Amino acid sequence: MTSEQLFEQIRAKKSFLSLGLDTDLSKIPQHILATEDPIFEFNKAIIDATADLVVAVKPNLAFYEVHGAAGWNSLLKTVKYIRSKYPKLFVIADAKRGDITSTAKMYARTFFQSLDCDAVTISPYMGKDSVDPFLGYKNKWVILLSLTSNESFADFQMIESKATGKRIFEEVIEKSMKWGTEDNTMYVVGATRTDFLKDIRKIAPNHFLLIPGVGEQGGSLQDVAHFGLNSKCGLLVNSSRGIIYADNTERFAEMARKKALQLQQEMEQILQSAGLLK
């Protein structure tokens, strides 16, 4: 998918919401646990209930890998289901990989070919040659960690470079902008870090940003939009637990839709006010 096509989807759905599928067997409704593949059944119900309200779906690999081969099959079935029923959804493998070139090539094959996702999250620690193999795929995306939403983000990301005066999260964006383009690179910026979004938009005014941490982690959608919105929206705001665990009875999908709808409606107003809707 190109950035233009993604923006088209955002305008069509009046939403820049990403649905995080951190599907945890200990949190899903009892009646689903009795099915043959509870993770897939849960995901399918959540996706069907929200597909018209979200532009992206982001399965978090850890929640599938913990179940070994069965978990991988649930993930594969989930992505195949999205591909066949909702082909315009942007699928993000939230994997946070990062390794030497020969290994990175294998991860790129895994996420872009075997799983057929649109994007994969990558940790920048090992530098350019750990990212390059992902950038060789047409219409596929790398989403590089820049400024994350967790408490310990500052341990290394906020260290200021003696040579440039820039912080590591800024160094990541500045350097990697030369590796890829606005059509194959996004950045992860935590919604809890809105005070730095202004600085990031100075460096990368046109790139898409993936914003986790709205809801459960405490970030505000209005603040994110205020500092992060650009002329092509330029934002994918993710919510995981806030949507998928809104309820754990038989009404879970309906309640997930309700939560997603609240966010979509807030996003529609934001897009409307910014003059980004047709």
Next chain:
Amino acid sequence: MTSEQLFEQIRAKKSFLSLGLDTDLSKIPQHILATEDPIFEFNKAIIDATADLVVAVKPNLAFYEVHGAAGWNSLLKTVKYIRSKYPKLFVIADAKRGDITSTAKMYARTFFQSLDCDAVTISPYMGKDSVDPFLGYKNKWVILLSLTSNESFADFQMIESKATGKRIFEEVIEKSMKWGTEDNTMYVVGATRTDFLKDIRKIAPNHFLLIPGVGEQGGSLQDVAHFGLNSKCGLLVNSSRGIIYADNTERFAEMARKKALQLQQEMEQILQSAGLLK
């Protein structure tokens, strides 16, 4: 496994060699491809041929994940085989994960419980709370990326902090030494970076270091030992492609043993000279 037990194994085998299982279907012998689970059959043969010469085995997750559920099963079978036949081998999941606490907990369960590995490689980019969940497991290890062996290592790892004058790879070691102990934390330091091993040993004289990049990537074992050896050896030197792809005929396991034996013999001399053998 404790560091003391690991050192005991090093003395018993006169080796600090780690065997990297980057098992690639495009590189393994033709006759193995005809078996039901070629990745497992290849690993099994390589492990049987080298188990008395190596103290650690390091499967690289990317090479298993690329085959989806089947790949995970090959990995699981490989680890189970090691656990049952060679229980004293130190098993490292080379996964380079790193995510927020709730996700990191899932990865810790995956690698320490579901797969029952001794250690997992972790990227430090997200800081302390992305590492903590792994440190809660008794006798399990986190191996944090510090200074990697790839060409682009300097992009971020070599940036010097304005506040401390230290480089990021040093900041990673200094900060994380307060999160864990010498009995649950190691560091990845590329064999191609021996010029910095001296600096690292000033910060962390007692920690074990995992050294990839000997052989195929050009690092020298003598240089690594010269700057990296400590009173409990303190080194695990990994070789992957140099051993497992020494030959791709029916003699592949025998030739892999030959390559591992060369490294073990060189290591025995190093340990002997340093007075570390009984």
